[in-house]
Amino acid sequence: MFPVGRDASHDCVHYFQGGDVARGRVSLARQVLILQLAVLTVVIAAGAILAVFDARRDSDDATRQEVLGIAVSLAQAKSTAEALHSPDPTAILQPQTERIRIATGMDFIVVMAPDRTRFTHTNVDQIGKPFSGNIDRALRGETFTETYTGSLGPSIRSVTPIYDNGAIIGLVSAGVTRAKISEQVKHGIPVILGITAAGLALATIGSVLLSRRLRRQTLGMAPAELRTMYEHHDAVLHSIREGLLVFPSRSPDVAEVVNDEARRLLDLPEGAVRRTDLPESMQVLTPVVVRDEMHVTPNRVLVVNRDPVEWEGRTIGTVLTIRDHTELEGVIGELDSVRGFAESLRSQAHESANRLHTVITMVELGRYDEAVQFATAELELSQHLIDRLMGSVQEPALAALLLGKVGQASERGVELTISDDTALDSPAPLTTHEAVTLIGNLADNAIDAALSSPDAWVEVTVQEVDSQLVVKVADSGPGMSADDLARARSRGYSTKDNHRGLGLALVSQLVARYRGTITAERKPAAEVVVTIPRTAS
Incomplete structure (x- = not known):
């Protein structure tokens, strides 16, 4: 669950600090950090190795292009062909090829006769000796590059023919040893390693920061704890x-x-x-x-x-x-009704006791006619209201509710009357309980509102008009505007200890359920009118 109003990390961490779970556990953040560092190390190391091999390959490709260009340039030079026709080609070509070799960084430049006899070489001891390597393709007029182990060791070399008047009069081979190429690659390795180290350092810093953020978000918990x-x-x-x-x-x-x-x-x-x-x-x-x-x-x-x-x-x-709280509120409503009935009975019992004592005292004083007149007058008034309600309202619970509200209002100093045109055969489509809720809450609100006026009164009318159930409750209070009524209906809340304020909301709930209407008027008197179609489902 979500911690409310306190330090959440304290609650969540201590929730999992018992027993074997806390011992030897590795948090999710730490596991992610370790895995991330391992993956990054492998990836960066693999990238560094690939970079070295790529540098070696690029160096080989560049060397092939370079030796090819030098061999072709020297073979196509007119001075080379002229030197081969001289009595001593070595005397002319050896100094030239050495200057070119030193200037271009070649390990050897060999000019040879078609029979492989060397006219030039880096090692002068090899001059006059046969060239070791493949020349068959060059003798057929093809220029090619190969890797071959010669007198100077493994090297990348190019061989190209020398033409004079369309005839091959010699061959030129230029090459660089593998050892020199490797040395060149080694000079670039520190740069690659530096970039690799910098990348690994940045990746480590990023992983640590991510781990810290993840640790804060997961409260330092292990995957098993998060799952649990x-x-x-x-x-x-x-x-x-x-x-x-x-x-x-x-x-x-x-x-x-x-x-x-x-x-x-x-x-x-x-x-x-x-x-x-x-x-x-x-x-x-x-x-x-x-x-x-x-x-x-x-x-x-x-x-x-x-x-x-x-x-x-x-x-x-x-x-x-x-x-x-629906069922409990219904029970509370019924309890309030029963309490109202009980209060009404208590009030009536108290009044009856007072009247009885008065009648007895009058009899003891010999005022028999006045005693009879006093007793029958009160009885006729109460009986008249009971007979009228029981005759016009066929639902006993509603009649009892209205009688009870009359007594309850009287006890609070409010004169509540039931209009003469009140008549109802059935509360349908409302159930008896819903009708009690509707009329009882409207009457209670009206009694509360009437108390603010010096001459407090409430009038209740319940009748059927044009196939509609109509309940009108007027009072001497200030009344409500349409906006006040809308706020009271939509607000719909109260506190647990005081259920006042729910009345109109509960009434509105019933009205909406049966697709009825509720209106409020201020003139000529404060009045709330509820209309519910009889045909509502």
Whole structure:
């Protein structure tokens, strides 16, 4: 679950600090760091090796182009052909080829006769001796490059023919030994190694920083601990009988966590849940802590708690917990009705006792006619109201409710009357319980409002008009504007210890369920009118 209002890292870390789990564990961040460093080391080392081989290959390719160019240039020079026709070609060609060799960095430049006899060589002892290597392709007029082990060791060499009037009169071979090529490659290895070391250092720094960030995000927990925590978290979310929603501060319009009970209680759709999907009264997500706030939806009465989610001293989200209060609110409503009846009976018993004592005293004083007149007058008044209600309202529970409200209002100093045109055969489409809730809450609100006036009165009318159930409750209070009524209906919440404020919300819930209307008037008197079609399903 999400820690609320305290240090989350302390809770989560200590949640897994017991037994064998904490001993010898390696956090996810450390495992990722080790794996990342191993992979980076292998990749960078492989890259360095490939770079060395690539440098060797590039050097070989460059050497082939270079020896080929030098051999062809020397073979095509007119002075080379002229020297071969001289009595002593070595005397002319050896100094020239040595100058060229030194200038170009070649290891050898050999000018030879078609029979392989060398006219020039780096090692003068090899002059006059046969050339070792392949020349057959050159004798056929082809210029080629090969790797061959000669008198100076393995080398890359090119061989090309020397033409004079279309005839091959000699051959030129230029080459560089493998040892020299390797030496050149070695000079580039420090640069490659430096780049490799720098890359590895940067990768290590990046991995460490990533590991620290991951450690903060995972609270230093190992994969097994994260899996266990997720399994517990998921099991709790699906099993608790309390709705839970979590809205992150970074994206407060979309819930990050929604459990099954929250979807059921709020009739939420599958998939992502947006704040606009919640009832209007629950869409405000301020960081203020709220305890046992009552909300009324079209189908339920809910108790909502709201807490900020804190992490390292800053608020990172909001948690809403929701409990279903519908059945309990129904029981409380019935209990309030029974309590009202009991209070009414107590009041009537008290008044009856007073009247009885008065009658007895009058009889004892011999005032028999006055005693009879006093007793029958009170009885006739009460009996008249009872007979009228029982004759016009066929539902006994509603008649009893209205009689009880008359007595309850009288005890609070409010004159409550039932209009003469009140008549009702059946509360349909409402059930008896729903009708009691509707009329009782409207009457209670009217009595509360009437108390603010010096001459407090309330008038209740219940009748059927044009196939519609109409309930009118007028009072001497200030009344409500259309905006006040809309706010009272949409606000729909109260505190746990005080259920006042739910009345109009519960009435609105019933009206919406049966597709009725509720209006409020201020003139000529404060009045709330509820109309429910009889044909509503």
